[in-house]
Amino acid sequence: MQKKTSLKDIAEAVNVSTALVSYVLNNKEKQARVNLQTAEEIKRVAKKMSYRPNQVAKSLKSGKSLAIGLIVADISNPFFGYLARTIEEESKKKGYTVIFGSSDESMKKSQELIETLINRQIDGFIIAPAEETEKQLTYLKKANIPFVLIDRYFKDSALSYVVINNFKATYQATQKLLEKGKKRIAFVCYKNKLQHTKERYRGYIEALKDHGSADINELICEVEFNNPSYFKKEFGQLLKTGSKVDAVLFSTNALSIMGLKQIMETGIRVPEDLALFCFDQSESYDLFYCPISYVHQPLEEIGQKAVQMLIDRMSNHQSAYQQLVLDPELIIKRSSGT
Amino acid sequence: MQKKTSLKDIAEAVNVSTALVSYVLNNKEKQARVNLQTAEEIKRVAKKMSYRPNQVAKSLKSGKSLAIGLIVADISNPFFGYLARTIEEESKKKGYTVIFGSSDESMKKSQELIETLINRQIDGFIIAPAEETEKQLTYLKKANIPFVLIDRYFKDSALSYVVINNFKATYQATQKLLEKGKKRIAFVCYKNKLQHTKERYRGYIEALKDHGSADINELICEVEFNNPSYFKKEFGQLLKTGSKVDAVLFSTNALSIMGLKQIMETGIRVPEDLALFCFDQSESYDLFYCPISYVHQPLEEIGQKAVQMLIDRMSNHQSAYQQLVLDPELIIKRSSGT
């Protein structure tokens, strides 16, 4: 049971005050005019005693924890996993550590997470906000805790976020399907009020309108989050309308995977019987018998920019809010029609 | 810019000492014999000023951070993502927060992560150790920092870990393939010295031996980690030996996915031309045209047990090391032969 070495231990060993040790180990020997010999000796002893600064004490003193809180819907979803990875790497580069939590799209869990992370004196947040969490963000603002939203956002210019142009994504995807002669394009999305969901919905609708498409009522399949059996029923219904639907556009990666799985099971031929356009990249697509067309999000860039924006805001509370809207990329393969 | 409320602020507002406030807010009013009225008043004011305890200060005082460090190879790999999720949930239940990092199978990154997390006064670690990190674990032991290994482990009885019986997993999988009449079963694995890799290898070999199978030299495909083109070449080679190989057993989830992808591309028919047995569950499997047989690991149980064991060791440094070896489950589908 060997105790950790503290500044005090070194100070006693070298027979100087802790102040001197602190100055030396923080490379402030110059401005503190520490004698070269003393400095060397302190460094030597610190190394010998394998001193590691106590970040908790540092944080208490400085008020900065050098930690970033990351809140996503579900870290086991590769989409968020990949984002987490890039955020972790970029943070490390800048000297920050990441503490994460999954909100499970629940406002309550999100609230709890934010509270525990605030208690831990997190310096800032990167959040993929769940539904109905606007008040939580308002609270963060009041408490003067910087944060940057990713993936999802709210209509508010006094907010920083990094997202893709969701409208453009589904507009162009729909357009592609129309170009391939698809007449009855279904849209599969979640029932929620998040801005990015609405935008994706709008992109689909507008594309249809602009190309003079008719009634779409039975072509929209809205499902509940985290409810596979509900999805199965609703999507099954959509497929059963049979010849009517000739293409499907999925609006998230989880929906894409679930949809592909069900299509696999029912034996519908892609793209002959049904054209498909998925959302987000996934290694799973490569295992589907037909190469999948999808909307590609620049995840690395999202993660990196989010960290950069956050650190910018953390180091300078006066700095302006930034809204970064990146362009999605359409990857066209055989599934969207030949 | 409203400052955070501290005990002192409340104490001043109520006109008592910080000690009293601390007692009350920690529900020690009884043992500190605090007057009921005073206590109520303190609680009222604390609520009004929306007091949140400073976990950093608490940690410094108590020496406990109530934080767990999680080190995995890559959080964007759904296998680890899912583990992270269960670990996060179980930790939260017990009042702990998770700080994570990806080692990328690099001993250097692993070292860095461990150091920063120690500096942050983490109470304990859950680690999926990378190759050549034994010294790091020895160091943790010396420093008396509890940890539990998951997924991988080292031969050492003075170590706590939660793993599956890797030998059994590949032994049984190989056996299944043999039962289906497969004669030339290939094995795809990583080149590394980790115990779990060796065990999986041994399971395969022993199963072949026990069933009187001959020479397997060209049937083993060892690839480098994080080197897709190398995999492509080596695995392509294996497939090209053509009629010779009639089954493939993959030894990790990443290898399974990469393999399936390549099989998809080359147009080999599963299971007619080639039987397959994969490792670990994955939603991707459901998109493959042929239902996949695989080794299922009880990830929830691994995560939960790891957290429980760690907390056990953290609260009682005297407690014994525990080695938990769980049984894998074989999920048999059409890909392993009919």
Place this chain on the structure above:
DNA sequence: AAACTAAGCTTAATCGTTTAAACTGCCAAA
């Protein structure tokens, strides 16, 4: 009346680090 008890509170040290301010010699300039 002295001694004690209990209730209700405060004091002060402590965790490990930082840092402005003060102190101590010593040497040089006036």
Place this chain on the structure above:
DNA sequence: TTTGGCAGTTTAAACGATTAAGCTTAGTTT
């Protein structure tokens, strides 16, 4: 001889919380 300056160091407060020990005041025992 006084003053000043500088190198090299220490002191001490502070960050926010915890908690053992001490201090009042009043009431109770003997």
